Amino acid sequence: MQLVSPARTPRERPENLAERIYQQLKDDIFEFRLLPGDRFSEGEVAERMAVSRTPVRQALYRLEREGYLEVYFRSGWQVRPFDFHYFEELYEVRIVLELEAVRRLCERAPGELPAPLEALRRTWLVEESQRLQDGRAVSLLDERFHCQLVEATGNREMARLHAEVSEKIRIIRRLDFTQGPRVAATYAEHGQILGAILSRRNEEAQRLLRTHIEVSKAEVRKITLHMLHSARQRSAAPLP
Template identity: 85%
Template sequence: MQLASPQRIVRERPENLAERIYSLLKDDIFEFRLLPGDRFSEGEIAERMAVSRTPVRQALYRLEREGYLEVYFRSGWQVRPFDFHHFEELYEVRIVLELEAVRRLCERPAGELPEALELLRRTWMVAPKERLQDGREVSRLDERFHCLLVEAAGNREMARLHAEVSEKIRIIRRLDFTQGPRVELTYEEHARILGAVLSRRCEEAQLLLKTHIEVSKAEVRKITLHMLHSARQRSLATQG
């Protein structure tokens, strides 16, 4: 288990410690420095980060509420094992919400399209030389693309639920942008989806969107399994 260096947080003000520890541990989970199934105690984290147990406990319980950790009475904490069936269900919910959002957007009169769609058009319908190449930034913009589509449909509860689902699948979804070709394809696919929405071609827009999400889901599952295997091998080599 290789956690964030304590030097990164010892100078933080006390009121910021829990937030900082939360961010560092979440990054450790996302980057597979903490692997699914890894177990540890509050004391271990506090010692490594050179802080008291109180902010560590606050950060750990927040990660537990968000579904990244499990707590065991008298036996410490564990990184929640990946449940791909659960991820599949979350992706299904996401698809339902986004397809409904597209339907609502396509049914709006031409003069009533939200400004959010123009923002998305300026971001994604650009020349190849204007496309970003940084995977982390494209991952952030990709999530924002899909969230804005739902927000633009005008139902706040749909948008809230979609945001919650997006947060829960972010740990694997972001891996889609570790591959260069996937970055380029995302620009092309988003542009086609937007073009269909702006032209009120509802069935085409929905088909493009559903295919886009399902292909991404398949890619991130494959990449996740590969990265987990590689991380496990490195961990075993270190222990040996």
């Protein structure tokens, strides 16, 4: 288990410390410093991070509620084993919500663009010289693109459910942007989807959106398997 300790400021409030530990542990899981199946105790985390067990426990239970960890009351904590079937189901829910959002947007009467769509147009329908190249930044923009499509329908419950699904798949979805060509492809594909929506071409917009998500899903599965294999090899290597 390779953890990075969060920097603690003088007289930091307990709730702020718990938040810092939560964010650091979550980042350790996302970056595969904590591997699926890794087991550890509250005491080990507290010792490595030089903090008391109370904020550690708060952070761990929050991660457990969000599905990243499993707790075993007699043997500590475990990073939830990677379950691609679980992620497949989340992607299916995401596709259903987004396709319905596209249908509703395409059926709207012509007029002013909903604010989220106008924001997306300014972000994605730009000259190549104006495109971001940083994978992490584009990953965040990509998630906002899909969330804003659903938000543009005006249905707050749809948007809330979609945001929850997006949070759960972020751990693998962001890996799509570790490959340079996928950044360029994302700009092109988002532009095509937006163009079809703005022109009220529902069937085309839905087809483009489904293909875009399916290609991304296949890519992140391949990258995840490779990264897990590499991370396990590093963790198993003898120390020099």
